Amino acid sequence: MTVGAPLLRLTNVSKTYVGTNALLNISLDVEAGKVLCLLGDNGAGKSTLIKILSGVHAPTAGTIEVNGEPVRFSSPRDASAYGIATVHQFGGTFPLMSVGRSFFVGAEPTKRWGPLRRFDKKLASEIAIREMQSLGITGVTDGRRLVGSLSGGERQALAIARGVYFGASVLILDEPTAALGVKEATHVLRIIMQARQKGIAVVFVTHNVLHAISVGDHFAVLIRGEKADDFRKGERTREQVTDLMAGGEAMAALEAELAEMQAQAHHDTT
């Protein structure tokens, strides 16, 4: 461990899929007790970056360091051994599994030792519910409920609670608020702040500039696989960030088009 080194550092990371350069020369630091927001339009490379950080894909080039030591993740298990917990954009939860069971997938508490060792459902349920409640999720009181019956926000909270409970030092969330209503999204943002307060480094992937600005300490914007900008809280306005993302340009073009259509309609009726 190198004193003063960031928890996680990417240097010149690139990833090429057959036919696509998904990431090009990305360098980023992830710091303890801070929220790093990764912004970018569809296809910008955000999930690819997350997959590299979480050991799903190996980078084509570049290095990853944890506490100043170079590492190579050959599987998600390797990344989680370094305390990196990831909630992926799609899947990651098991709709037909109970809340208690899904909380402990891969790390099950057992009632007794030896060949009769079996999963302690009651304890698992109690812990899962208690941990969700500690994040302010009070609507789920029975750990036997199926994950598929939870709301989107509750599902995100379950996944985050799991990461926190198992001692994650880096929590990576790929679009956790994308499918949520305003209230639920706010709740997830609050939980992100709670994780940050515990000293966890949070990597928060989102399209939503408002969500990012409300919780982020630092920000990186990806455009077509490249880091287009990198800044700290307060260094850019919301408009500047929106304009930077391809969505900004597209919205400006749409607004201009609509204005023209309106002018045309006005012209036609007079």
Ligand SMILES: Nc1ncnc2c1ncn2[C@@H]1O[C@H](COP(=O)(O)OP(=O)(O)OP(=O)(O)O)[C@@H](O)[C@H]1O
């Ligand atoms: N397994 C794959 N094989 C080939 N190309 C891929 C693969 N996964 C992603 N890509 C391509 O890499 C680029 C980046 O994709 P990625 O999923 O990282 O984008 P993203 O920023 O997460 O987008 P979104 O906001 O839509 O989730 C896209 O052009 C995508 O089509």
Ligand SMILES: [Mg+2]
């Ligand atoms: Mg994605």
